[in-house]
Amino acid sequence: MKKIFKNIWFVLLLAFSPVVCSQNNPELNKLIETALANNKELSSYQLQTQASKANINTAFDFDKTTVYYGYDENNVAPNDKALRVFGIEQTFSFPTVYGAQKKVYKSQWEQNKALYEIQRNKLTLAISLVYEQIVYTQNKEVLYTQLDSLYSAFSKAGSRKFELGESNYLEKITAEAKSKQIHTTLVQLKSQKQALYEQLKSLVQSEEDLQISDNQLNLLYLDNVSMGKELQRNYMETVSNTYSSRLKLQNQSWLPDLSVELFTGTNKGLGYRQNGFQIGIAIPLFFSGNISKKKTAKLEQQSWEAMRSNREIQMESFYMQKQAELNQHKEMIKYYTENGQILSKEIMKTADMSYRNGEIDFFQYIQSMENAISIESDYLDNVLSYNKSYLELHYFNFNE
Numbered sequence: 001m002k003k004i005f006k007n008i009w010f011v012l013l014l015a016f017s018p019v020v021c022s023q024n025n026p027e028l029n030k031l032i033e034t035a036l037a038n039n040k041e042l043s044s045y046q047l048q049t050q051a052s053k054a055n056i057n058t059a060f061d062f063d064k065t066t067v068y069y070g071y072d073e074n075n076v077a078p079n080d081k082a083l084r085v086f087g088i089e090q091t092f093s094f095p096t097v098y099g100a101q102k103k104v105y106k107s108q109w110e111q112n113k114a115l116y117e118i119q120r121n122k123l124t125l126a127i128s129l130v131y132e133q134i135v136y137t138q139n140k141e142v143l144y145t146q147l148d149s150l151y152s153a154f155s156k157a158g159s160r161k162f163e164l165g166e167s168n169y170l171e172k173i174t175a176e177a178k179s180k181q182i183h184t185t186l187v188q189l190k191s192q193k194q195a196l197y198e199q200l201k202s203l204v205q206s207e208e209d210l211q212i213s214d215n216q217l218n219l220l221y222l223d224n225v226s227m228g229k230e231l232q233r234n235y236m237e238t239v240s241n242t243y244s245s246r247l248k249l250q251n252q253s254w255l256p257d258l259s260v261e262l263f264t265g266t267n268k269g270l271g272y273r274q275n276g277f278q279i280g281i282a283i284p285l286f287f288s289g290n291i292s293k294k295k296t297a298k299l300e301q302q303s304w305e306a307m308r309s310n311r312e313i314q315m316e317s318f319y320m321q322k323q324a325e326l327n328q329h330k331e332m333i334k335y336y337t338e339n340g341q342i343l344s345k346e347i348m349k350t351a352d353m354s355y356r357n358g359e360i361d362f363f364q365y366i367q368s369m370e371n372a373i374s375i376e377s378d379y380l381d382n383v384l385s386y387n388k389s390y391l392e393l394h395y396f397n398f399n400e
Contacts (some may be wrong), residue, residue: 001236027214028131031204032124038205045116052109059102079269087263091282094255104249107242114235121231123203126393129388132199132220134212136384137193138378144186147373148179154362155179178366210371217380219333220387220394228396232315236308243301250297253290257282293352315398322393329386336379347372 036042066089073082200210258281265274284290351368353384354360360368391397 005034005291025214027212028128031131031200031210032127034206035123035127035204036120038315039123039203040205042119045112045119045387049109049112049116052105052112056102056105059105059378060098065090068111077265077267077270077274079267081267082269083265083274085263085265088263089259089261091257091259093257094252097249097252097255100245100249100252104242107238107245111235111238111242114231114238116229118235121228121395122397125228125391125397127200127203128391128395130196130203131212131382132387132391134193134196134200135214136380137189137196138215139191139217141186141193143373143376144182144189147182151179162247174366175362217383217387219383220390222390222394223300226396228394228398229315229319230399232396233278233286236311239304240308241296243304246295247297247300247301250290250294253293254284254287256284264351315396318396318398319393322389325389326386326393329389332382333379333386336375336382339378340375344372344375347375349358359366 068085068087068089070085070087071082075083075085077083155178159163159172159176196209204210259279261278261280263276263278265276347368350359351365351372355365356361
């Protein structure tokens with residue numbers, strides 16, 4: 001029993017020593033780097049971005065060129081013989097249309113690039129959150145493994161004392177119940193850890209086995225806390241540019257199309273060719289379709305801008321919410337570092353000595369230990385909650 005007391009005391013001191021801020025984590029960075037290279041969903045966004053970039057060059061794609069041959073006895077040369085006419089015809093949109101179309105495709109590429117960066121950001125956040133959860137779970141697993149040994153020893157000792165008539169039945173079954181309760185919690189923690197590792201594997205998508213060696217739950221500190229927020233704003237700006245360029249392209253539909261035709265006519269009686277050309281212009285005579293399309297494009301742009309304004313309001317609310325959560329968790333962590341940690345260690349130390357010296361009974365010892373462990377467990381919960389809020393703020397996990 002004395003050895004178990006020493007073990008639990010050492011683990012609690014080690015597991016809940018004062019934390020330091022973590023600015024760089026090579027283990028986590030490697031997981032993120034691997035995920036960015038392997039994750040299939042992210043890869044699909046990257047390919048879509050590449051496709052939209054390649055699509056920019058299609059802005060100057062012209063209609064197919066028409067090549068024709070004709071024979072018409074109504075079309076005769078000076079020798080009164082029908083001409084055989086060979087010709088080529090090409091239709092063009094008004095020149096400014098191609099420039100406007102290129103701007104649409106370019107803005108769509110910029111939008112897809114911004115969306116890809118957001119997806120990278122989301123994947124990094126997801127891995128970071130799971131990583132913190134695993135470290136938290138493993139930290140608690142170490143604690144409950146030692147507690148399981150302690151309460152198991154108590155349960156066996158309680159049964160032995162009851163058999164010898166040195167304790168009552170209530171103490172025996174209480175010791176057994178506490179032992180089973182701690183063991184059940186430990187089993188649950190192991191299951192939760194396994195589920196978290198599976199979740200991490202699905203994000204990283206690596207063939208290598210993943211194992212998190214870090215068991216120190218530190219308060220996070222990362223540079224450029226507004227990075228995720230900037231990505232969201234940049235994406236919304238690219239969407240606005242896309243709607244604006246589409247509207248400008250729609251305005252080009254009022255302009256005429258142009259056509260150029262070159263042809264030559266021959267027959268066996270002529271010693272020369274009859275050449276000619278034709279230039280055409282296609283003018284829209286019916287405006288109802290263009291008017292409706294322009295109105296639709298304008299309304300779609302206005303709808304998006306209204307949505308964007310709402311998203312910006314919601315983003316500011318999200319930012320303030322996360323700041324409030326951080327302040328709340330800071331207060332709890334501050335209490336632990338200034339008071340709770342000292343109280344918890346003193347409770348455990350005093351309960352340990354008092355029980356071994358026979359100054360308190362089994363129930364008083366259990367109650368004291370549970371009070372001390374509750375302080376430590378609450379501290380772990382608040383560090384995890386702080387880190388989760390901090391990561392969501394840093395990567396700006398905003399979903400309207």
